[in-house]
Structure formats: structure tokens, C-alpha cells
Amino acid sequence: xxxxxxxxxGSLPRFRQPSAADLCATMTAITSExxxxxxxxxxNAERELVSxxxxxxxRPIGLINRNIFMSQMSKPFHRELYGKKSCIAFMDKxxxxxxxxxxxxxxxxxxxxxxxxxxxxxxxxxxxxxxAGVGHGLQLMRVVADMQAERNRQIMHSIDxxxxxxxxxxxxxxxxxxDTLADASLIWEPRDVVGGDFYHFARFADGWFAAVADCTGxxxxxxxxxxxxxxxxxxxxxxxxxxxxxxxxxxxxxGIKQMLGQTTxxxxxxxxxxxxxAAFLWFDNATQTLTxxxxxxxxxxxxxxxxxxEMIDGDRVGVGYLDSxxxxxxxxxxxxxPQGTLLFVTTDGLIDQIGGKxxxxxxxxxxxxxxxxxxxxxxxxxxxxxxxxFANWQAAETRRDDLTCLCVRIAGTKP
Amino acid sequence: MDDLYIAATPTSPEVDFRFSQHVLxxxxxxxxxxxAAFYSDVISQVRSWLASCQGQHIVVNVALAYxxxxxxxxxxxxxxxxxxxxxxxxxxxxxxxxxxxDDTILEFGQELRDDFGALDFHxxxxxxx
Numbered sequence: 082x083x084x085x086x087x088x089x090x091g092s093l094p095r096f097r098q099p100s101a102a103d104l105c106a107t108m109t110a111i112t113s114e115x116x117x118x119x120x121x122x123x124x125n126a127e128r129e130l131v132s133x134x135x136x137x138x139x140r141p142i143g144l145i146n147r148n149i150f151m152s153q154m155s156k157p158f159h160r161e162l163y164g165k166k167s168c169i170a171f172m173d174k175x176x177x178x179x180x181x182x183x184x185x186x187x188x189x190x191x192x193x194x195x196x197x198x199x200x201x202x203x204x205x206x207x208x209x210x211x212x213a214g215v216g217h218g219l220q221l222m223r224v225v226a227d228m229q230a231e232r233n234r235q236i237m238h239s240i241d242x243x244x245x246x247x248x249x250x251x252x253x254x255x256x257x258x259x260d261t262l263a264d265a266s267l268i269w270e271p272r273d274v275v276g277g278d279f280y281h282f283a284r285f286a287d288g289w290f291a292a293v294a295d296c297t298g299x300x301x302x303x304x305x306x307x308x309x310x311x312x313x314x315x316x317x318x319x320x321x322x323x324x325x326x327x328x329x330x331x332x333x334x335x336g337i338k339q340m341l342g343q344t345t346x347x348x349x350x351x352x353x354x355x356x357x358x359a360a361f362l363w364f365d366n367a368t369q370t371l372t373x374x375x376x377x378x379x380x381x382x383x384x385x386x387x388x389x390x391e392m393i394d395g396d397r398v399g400v401g402y403l404d405s406x407x408x409x410x411x412x413x414x415x416x417x418x419p420q421g422t423l424l425f426v427t428t429d430g431l432i433d434q435i436g437g438k439x440x441x442x443x444x445x446x447x448x449x450x451x452x453x454x455x456x457x458x459x460x461x462x463x464x465x466x467x468x469x470x471f472a473n474w475q476a477a478e479t480r481r482d483d484l485t486c487l488c489v490r491i492a493g494t495k496p
Numbered sequence: 497m498d499d500l501y502i503a504a505t506p507t508s509p510e511v512d513f514r515f516s517q518h519v520l521x522x523x524x525x526x527x528x529x530x531x532a533a534f535y536s537d538v539i540s541q542v543r544s545w546l547a548s549c550q551g552q553h554i555v556v557n558v559a560l561a562y563x564x565x566x567x568x569x570x571x572x573x574x575x576x577x578x579x580x581x582x583x584x585x586x587x588x589x590x591x592x593x594x595x596x597x598d599d600t601i602l603e604f605g606q607e608l609r610d611d612f613g614a615l616d617f618h619x620x621x622x623x624x625x
Contacts, residue, residue: 297566300529354532354569397607402569433600435525435562442562442600479506481527481562 099224101188101206102181104216110134111168113142118164120145120171121154132202134215135172141205141212143172177204181213189225192218237274240301244274247304250311254282261289264490266460268468270430276483277303278428281314283323288366289494290323291487293378294359294400295428299483310357310401313337326361326374327411330400333359334376334409337401344407356401360426364418366494371418374411376400379445381425382416383452390449422491423463425452430484431467436474443474460488497545500538508534509560515545521557531566539574546581554578554586559593561601575612582614589616596621 109127111120113135123133124147133145150171154160163170177199179188192199200218207213251269258265261284269280277299281292292314296306310333317332334356338344341353358377364370373380375395382391396411418424427448434443451470455463464486471484497515504510509524520542528534546554556578563571575590582588592608594601602619609617 295565297569299564352532355566358565429565433562439595439597440561441595441598444597444599446599481525482564 099185099228100181101179101183101185101216102208102213103185103224104188104220105181105206105214106203106217106220107215108213109215110136110141110212111145113137113167113169115168116165117150117154117168117170118160120150120168121160121164124150131217132176132215134176134205134212135168136212139211141176141178141207143169143174144176144202144205144215145172146202149173173198173202176202178207179204181206181208185221185224185228189221192221240274243301243304244271247271247275247307250308251279254280257284258282258291260284261494262489262492263495264460264492266464266488268464268484268486270484271299271304272430272480272483273300275301275304277306278430278483278485279307279311280485280487281311283318284494285323288324288364290318290326291362291364291426291489292359293426293428293485293487294357295378295430295483295485296357297355303483306355306357309337309340313340324363324365324372325413326363326372327413329361330359330374330376330411331409333357334400334405335407338403338405338407341401343401343403345403354403356399356405358395358399358429360395362424362426364491369418369420369491371416371424373414373416376411378426378428380414381423381449381452382418383423383425383456385419385421390452392445392449418491420491420493423452423456423460424489424491425463425486427486428482428484430480430482431471431486434471434475434478434481434484436476436478440478443471447474460490464488497541497548500541502538511538513538513542518549518552519555519557521559523557523559525561526563526567526571528567531564531570535567535570535574539570539577542574543577546577546586549581549586550584552586554581554588555591556588557591557593561595561598572611575608575615579612579614582612582616587616588614589618591618591620593620593622596623 107130109130111123111133120133124130131147134141135143135145153171177192177195179191192204203215203217206216255267258267267280269278277296279294283290294310296303296310298306313333313336317329321328321332323329337356341355343353360375360378360380363372373393376399377397378395380393382393393414398405398409432443432445435441436443448467451467452463455466499515500511500513502511504524508528509522509526511522513520578588592605594605605619
């Protein structure tokens with residue numbers, strides 16, 4: 082005979098908010114007509130009982146603490162004096178009493194406001210005013226800690242999954258970069274699992290396009306912005322000319338403004354003022370010419386025989402923001418790069434990180450010094466050296482922002 | 497108008513705006529999770545106070561070691577409000593403090609000086625910790 086399958090789902094666990102009722106530890110109680118001798122009998126019979134509620138017509142009127150009661154009754158002649166008297170003599174007349182439907186968070190605040198007593202003696206639970214049980218402080222802490230851990234777990238699982246999606250959007254660019262350039266290195270470190278920085282790299286028959294960008298925000302809101310921005314960027318590169326990075330910046334800016342309603346007419350409706358700082362690069366293989374357009378992001382260039390780094394500042398206008406004009410025209414800067422020239426681009430997460438003895442920003446000078454010191458090493462060695470110095474600088478300080486940087490040596494493309 | 501004081505946290509600065517003395521000070525770091533939410537009330541109070549200022553000398557002290565990009569947006573709005581007050585006939589002194597080795601904050605101050613020409617800008621490089 083086949084076993085009967087019970088299709089009822091009635092006994093399966095269901096999600097519900099925990100309430101004070103979950104903390105009901107004991108139902109033992111005594112009525113106000115009973116004597117202190119009875120209280121003593123109860124405490125002797127139930128060794129674990131910390132406190133004993135006193136009821137009148139089923140409603141709680143007080144709570145007798147074991148230790149206080151016992152020390153009173155052990156005084157000389159107290160047992161003889163009080164034994165036959167009503168048990169309200171040694172009870173606390175103002176214990177914490179809460180309805181058992183009360184949420185755990187509200188209960189915690191009530192218990193903390195009430196002070197040590199509510200945590201040590203416990204609190205009385207009622208249902209429609211009638212006694213329903215006693216809960217204890219330790220158990221309350223356990224439930225609060227469990228809830229905290231559960232919420233944390235849920236949020237982190239959600240963000241971990243978001244991270245899988247965000248990394249997938251970046252993976253293609255990373256692979257294409259590795260397959261295209263002979264000597265390049267890319268660092269992408271979100272501050273909180275997911276982040277507001279992104280990069281993009283695309284190869285064309287006549288050259289390559291690279292982007293390093295820092296969207297407003299970090300964490301989840303930052304990651305939202307990277308998804309919007311990357312898709313805008315991919316569209317802009319497809320529809321327009323990747324050989325004109327300034328035009329691509331303008332196109333991404335218009336796209337973001339439109340998508341988030343960040344035009345002057347719609348500003349008050351959405352309340353959004355978000356965008357990105359970015360460096361967009363186009364490199365033409367045949368002429369070895371680099372075209373750079375920046376939005377509040379600088380390009381570091383180290384020519385093979387130059388004694389110093391050349392800093393090429395971007396325009397001081399961010400992409401997509403409310404106060405960036407819809408028709409703003411970013412500028413292309415073009416430079417011819419001899420073999421061996423080193424390029425470096427970073428988001429402000431590197432430059433602005435607080436650290437060192439004085440708790441000040443890492444700064445551009447340290448980056449320039451490191452590029453100069455390791456100029457003959459491979460790009461990956463250089464970024465490793467920068468990260469090592471950065472970690473040393475940050476030391477025990479918390480990471481302030483996401484960090485992305487790209488280091489490229491002009492050394493030909495792979496077949 | 498009541499003075500405005502908000503104690504510093506690790507991610508938000510100390511806001512000490514003594515409207516009664518015309519001295520407004522900001523000190524610390526600024527990278528709250530939601531900069532717009534943190535500053536919206538601060539900015540609206542400053543704006544309404546500035547609207548009542550006529551021919552005043554206002555001193556603004558700023559010692560910020562770090563601010564994220566969304567805070568930067570909000571701070572620009574704040575300095576824009578001061579700049580407008582300066583153009584309306586008030587004298588607004590901006591004392592910009594940074595560590596002598598902190599080029600990042602120094603440069604940001606220079607940008608403010610360039611962008612908000614009506615402010616009486618003073619750079620203060622601090623030595624030591």
C-alpha cells in the first residue's frame with residue numbers, strides 16, 4: 082500500500098513578525114488572596130522561577146522577585162510575621178506589563194526605558210488585559226540578536242546576489258581588455274560588495290575605447306547608477322562614434338538626465354540629482370593617437386623619457402547631473418603617444434582615501450611618485466605597488482569609497 | 497532664528513551654525529549614506545536665515561578632511577547660497593582649513609575660490625596633526 086501523502090500545507094512554517102507572545106517563558110502565577118507562605122511554597126517547588134506574578138481577577142497587579150522575597154522572609158521572625166499575610170507585601174507593584182501582541186522592537190525599547198528591573202525580573206504578558214505569562218530579559222536579548230542576524234543575513238544575501246549581476250556586467254570588458262592590450266592592468270574594488278564605480282573596454286578594428294567612471298553613491302544606489310550608465314554608454318558607443326569620447330560623454334549625460342528626469346523642467350518631480358565622473362579614452366592604432374575626454378577625472382600620462390607625469394585635467398562638469406547643462410559640450414584632448422608611454426586613470430576613491438599619520442587624503446602626489454618610481458615595470462606590477470601603498474596608507478581607517486583604476490602601457494595590441 | 501547644532505558622527509560633520517553670531521562652522525568628514533537627507537534641513541535653514549541678512553559680515557569656517565561626491569554636490573549648493581548672499585550686499589568670509597600636506601582639500605578650496613568669486617576666501621594650511 083502506498084503511503085498517504087498529506088497535501089495539507091497547514092503545518093509548514095510561515096513567515097510572521099515575532100511578538101512578545103514568543104517570549105512567554107512561564108505561566109505560573111498566584112492570586113492576591115494567597116499568603117506569603119504560598120509564595121514560599123511555589124518558589125521552593127519551582128527552583129528555576131525568577132519571579133512570580135500576582136493576579137486579581139485574572140489581571141496582573143504585581144511581580145514578586147525571588148531574591149528580594151527570599152531575603153525578606155529569611156530575616157528573623159519575618160516568616161512568623163508575614164507568613165499568613167497577603168502575598169502583596171513584598172511584591173513590586175509596578176512591573177513592566179505589555180500586551181503579548183506587542184512587536185519585539187517596541188518591547189525592547191519599553192524594557193530598556195523601564196530599566197534594569199524589567200531585564201532582571203522579567204515582564205508580564207497580557208492578552209486583552211488578562212494574564213498570559215511572564216517573559217525574561219535574557220530571552221528577549223536572544224530574540225533581538227536572532228532578528229538582527231536574520232535581517233543582516235537577508236540583506237547580505239541580497240547584496241551578494243546583486244554583486245554577481247554587477248560583476249557579470251563588467252566581466253566582458255575585463256576579458257576584452259586582457260585579449261587586446263599587451264600590457265594593461267585594471268583594479269575594481271567596491272567598498273561594500275557592490276559599488277558605484279565601473280569600467281568599460283571595447284575593441285574595434287582601428288583602435289580601442291576605454292572608460293573609467295565613478296557614479297554618485299556607493300553600495301546599492303551606486304550599483305543602480307552603474308547599470309544605468311553602462312547601458313547608456315554601450316548604446317552611445319554603438320550609435321555614435323567611439324572615436325569621439327567627448328561626444329560619447331555628452332550622449333551618456335543626455336541619456337541619464339532623460340532617464341532620471343534630471344532636466345530643469347522635471348527636476349522638482351523626481352528629486353534626483355545623480356550622475357558620474359568619468360574618463361573616456363579612444364586610441365587609434367595606426368597613428369598611435371589618444372583622444373581623452375574627462376568629466377572631473379584626470380588622465381596621468383608618463384612619456385618614455387619625460388622626467389615628470391603630465392596631468393591632463395578633465396572638464397569640471399559631471400555627467401548627467403541636474404546642474405550639468407543638457408547641451409554642454411565636453412572637450413577632447415588629443416595626444417600622440419610614443420611606444421612605452423604609460424597611461425593611468427583613477428576614480429577619487431584612491432585619491433581621497435583618508436589615512437596616514439595625520440588622517441588626510443592619499444592625494445595625487447603619492448600616485449605620481451609611485452608611477453614614476455615603477456615606470457619601467459609592467460602595468461600589473463605598478464597597480465599592485467599602488468594598492469600596497471594605498472593599503473599601508475589606509476591602515477586601520479575605514480574605506481571611504483569605491484576604487485577603480487586603469488593602467489595601460491602603449492605597447493601594441495594583441496592579434 | 498535659533499542656532500543650529502548637529503554633533504559629528506564618523507560619517508557626518510559637526511554642524512555649528514551660530515546664526516545669532518553670524519558664524520557658521522563645519523568640521524569633520526562627510527559621507528552619510530544619504531547626503532541629500534542629511535543636509536536638506538541644514539540648507540533650508542541657512543537659506544531662510546540668509547534671506548534675512550542685509551549688509552552683514554558672515555564668517556563661514558570649514559575644516560573638512562573628506563567628503564564624498566554626493567556631499568560635494570550639496571556643499572556646492574551651500575556655498576552657492578553664501579555666494580549669492582555676498583552678491584546681495586553681505587560680506588561672507590570663507591575660512592577654508594586643511595592640513596598643509598593635504599593637496600586634495602587645498603585644491604577643492606581653490607575650485608571654490610574660482611567658482612564663487614563673491615566670497616572673501618581665506619586658505620588656512622594647518623601644520624601638525
